[in-house]
Structure formats: structure tokens, C-alpha cells
Amino acid sequence: MSRFLSEKHKDLVPYTPGEQPKILNLIKLNTNESPYPPAPQVVAAAEEEAGRLHLYPDPTCSALCEAFAARVGVEPEEVIAVNGSDEILNFAFMAYCDGKTPALFPDITYGFYSVFAQLNGVPYEEIPLTASLEVNPQDYKNVGKTVFLANPNAPTGIALPLEVIEEIVASNPDNIVVIDEAYVDFGGESCVALIHKYENLLVTQTFSKSRSLAGGRLGFGIGCKALIQDLNTLRYSTNPYNINRMTMAAGVATLRFDEITARNCRNIRETRQKTGEALKNLGFEMTDSSANFLFVKHPKADGKLIYEKLRERNVLVRHFDKPRICQYNRITVGTEEQMEILIQSLKEILEEIL
Numbered sequence: 001m002s003r004f005l006s007e008k009h010k011d012l013v014p015y016t017p018g019e020q021p022k023i024l025n026l027i028k029l030n031t032n033e034s035p036y037p038p039a040p041q042v043v044a045a046a047e048e049e050a051g052r053l054h055l056y057p058d059p060t061c062s063a064l065c066e067a068f069a070a071r072v073g074v075e076p077e078e079v080i081a082v083n084g085s086d087e088i089l090n091f092a093f094m095a096y097c098d099g100k101t102p103a104l105f106p107d108i109t110y111g112f113y114s115v116f117a118q119l120n121g122v123p124y125e126e127i128p129l130t131a132s133l134e135v136n137p138q139d140y141k142n143v144g145k146t147v148f149l150a151n152p153n154a155p156t157g158i159a160l161p162l163e164v165i166e167e168i169v170a171s172n173p174d175n176i177v178v179i180d181e182a183y184v185d186f187g188g189e190s191c192v193a194l195i196h197k198y199e200n201l202l203v204t205q206t207f208s209k210s211r212s213l214a215g216g217r218l219g220f221g222i223g224c225k226a227l228i229q230d231l232n233t234l235r236y237s238t239n240p241y242n243i244n245r246m247t248m249a250a251g252v253a254t255l256r257f258d259e260i261t262a263r264n265c266r267n268i269r270e271t272r273q274k275t276g277e278a279l280k281n282l283g284f285e286m287t288d289s290s291a292n293f294l295f296v297k298h299p300k301a302d303g304k305l306i307y308e309k310l311r312e313r314n315v316l317v318r319h320f321d322k323p324r325i326c327q328y329n330r331i332t333v334g335t336e337e338q339m340e341i342l343i344q345s346l347k348e349i350l351e352e353i354l
């Protein structure tokens with residue numbers, strides 16, 4: 001740290017992204033990307049746009065917002081395109097939390113929420129998940145705080161049903177409820193339609209997971225027009241050109257060929273099911289995941305040791321050094337072939353250490 005850094009950021013502990021290793025031939029199951037590359041039509045659209053990189057992109061993102069709005073069944077004025085959904089989450093902390101209105105989220109959830117709270121100087125409260133790592137909906141009703149819930153949650157993958165989300169939103173009419181639907185396409189129920197009923201609901205989605213564009217950085221916020229106006233005020237006050245030309249073109253093309261997304265999601269759910277069974281046969285226990293990852297532990301083998309032994313075999317998963325979940329590993333659902341290598345590696349590791 002230099003001696004010039006503002007007092008207000010001296011204690012900021014940044015988010016630690018999952019490792020993005022440079023080693024080739026690594027089976028990368030640590031950051032929940034899609035194992036399927038973007039469709040050729042999407043790559044072609046981005047390539048074509050590369051020839052216009054000397055010009056600023058459209059700050060209104062109109063073509064992209066229209067296509068996305070049509071896809072999720074809302075008006076273009078009810079969506080905002082952002083540079084990865086991390087950006088909209090930051091805007092939500094900026095816009096809807098302060099000393100009077102703290103943020104509220106589970107103790108075990110997406111690690112960025114507490115970082116954004118700190119960055120924006122916002123007080124926050126973390127509510128412990130239950131012993132079975134579930135959200136207790138009662139904890140989020142009528143709370144007088146800005147609620148942040150990932151649904152399905154990360155890293156557990158456990159989803160809340162739509163009725164429960166609606167109850168939480170309805171019980172907090174004077175506070176914003178942010179529902180982070182990063183993993184919704186893998187088996188959750190989206191609450192987007194509720195934005196027409198509740199002016200306090202903001203939904204966030206991303207193209208990083210189900211739509212194979214993690215490297216393009218594209219996400220969306222969906223809410224009533226007044227909320228989207230607030231968020232656009234912040235966007236135009238930070239970076240009006242937040243979506244670059246190639247990503248914008250790739251996003252539009254992805255939505256045009258969205259049956260590919262649906263097929264990829266079906267494959268991932270099938271592979272999740274099969275992999276879960278194979279892991280259970282090896283003695284692993286896991287949460288009931290509706291996401292593109294499995295959150296697993298073995299009653300007889302240490303979580304960190306399994307992580308390290310997998311890494312020695314060039315299989316990279318995510319381990320969190322947090323007290324309640326340090327026995328677990330989060331494993332992204334990859335291709336069938338990747339999962340076969342994972343299972344074979346775990347079999348060998350268990351034979352070695354048990």
C-alpha cells in the first residue's frame with residue numbers, strides 16, 4: 001500500500017477471484033464457467049465487430065437490451081446491461097444501501113457482497129445459513145435492510161422456490177430486495193416476472209455461466225423502470241461505455257441462437273446428475289444443487305487435502321478456507337469427459353489417503 005491511498009480504502013480486503021491458471025491441460029472446474037465455448041455464430045459476430053473497434057460502442061446498448069428484454073418477457077426500459085453482473089451488484093450497493101439502510105445477506109454466499117459493502121462504506125449484517133446450509137426465509141422478511149440473495153445460492157447451489165422469493169419481496173415493501181440469478185438457468189425458478197408486481201425487486205443475471213461468455217463480461221439488471229433509471233444514473237456516472245462492441249455483438253448473437261444455451265443447460269443438468277451419483281458411490285455427501293456445480297464433502301477425507309491432491313493431478317476445483325465450509329469443495333460441472341477424469345482421480349486419491 002502506498003502512503004497516498006485514501007483513509008477510506010485502507011482496510012479494504014479485495015475479492016479473491018478463483019484462480020485463472022496459465023497451465024494448459026488443466027481440468028478447470030473452479031470458477032463455474034461453461035465447459036462449452038460460444039457458438040460459431042457468436043464468435044463470428046464478435047469478430048465482425050472487431051473491425052469497428054476504433055469507434056465507441058452504443059452507450060444505450062439498445063439492440064442488446066431489446067433482445068434481452070424480449071427474451072425474459074419485459075420492456076427494454078426494464079433492463080440495464082452491465083459489464084458482468086458484478087457491476088450491477090456494485091451499483092445496487094451504491095444506490096440502495098447506506099448508514100440508514102444496511103445490507104443483509106447470508107454468511108455463506110457469493111463472496112463479493114461483503115466486498116462491495118466495504119468498498120461503498122455500507123454497514124452489513126450476515127445471517128448464518130441453517131446447519132444444513134439452507135437459507136431460512138423468515139430471516140429475510142420485514143427486515144428494514146437491503147436484502148441480497150443469490151438464488152440458487154453459491155456455493156451451495158440450493159434454490160428457494162418462487163413463492164418464497166415472492167414472500168420475501170412482498171414483506172419488505174420499503175426496501176430493495178436483490179435476487180442474484182447467476183445460476184438460475186441450471187434449474188432454479190426465475191422471479192423476473194415479479195418485477196411488474198413489486199417496485200422493490202431487482203433481479204440480476206449473467207451471461208458468464210449458462211451463456212458461455214465469462215470472458216466477454218456481460219450481465220443484466222432487471223427491475224421496474226424507476227430502478228433501472230437509478231442504476232443508469234450510476235452507470236453514466238461511472239462508465240457509460242461499459243459494454244464493449246465485441247461483447248455487445250456476441251450478446252445479441254447469443255440471444256438469437258439461444259436454443260444452444262438451452263441445450264447446453266440440459267447437458268449440464270444431466271452431467272450434474274450423473275456426477276452426483278458417481279460421487280455418492282465414492283462416499284461423498286453433497287447439497288442439493290440446482291446450479292452448474294456440486295458442493296461436496298467426504299466424511300472421512302479432509303476437504304483441503306482433497307483439493308490439493310486433485311490439483312497435483314491437474315484437476316482444479318474451488319476450496320474455501322472458511323470455518324463452516326472448509327470440509328467442502330465446489331466442483332464446476334464440466335463435460336462428461338472432464339467428469340470421468342474427476343471421478344477417476346478422486347477414486348485414486350481416496351484409495352491413497354483412506
Ligand SMILES: *Cc1c(COP(=O)(O)O)cnc(C)c1O
Binds near residue numbers: 084110150154180
Ligand atoms: C459468477 C457470479 C456472479 C457474477 O458473475 P459475472 O461474471 O460478473 O457476471 C454473480 N453472482 C454469483 C452468485 C456468481 O456466482
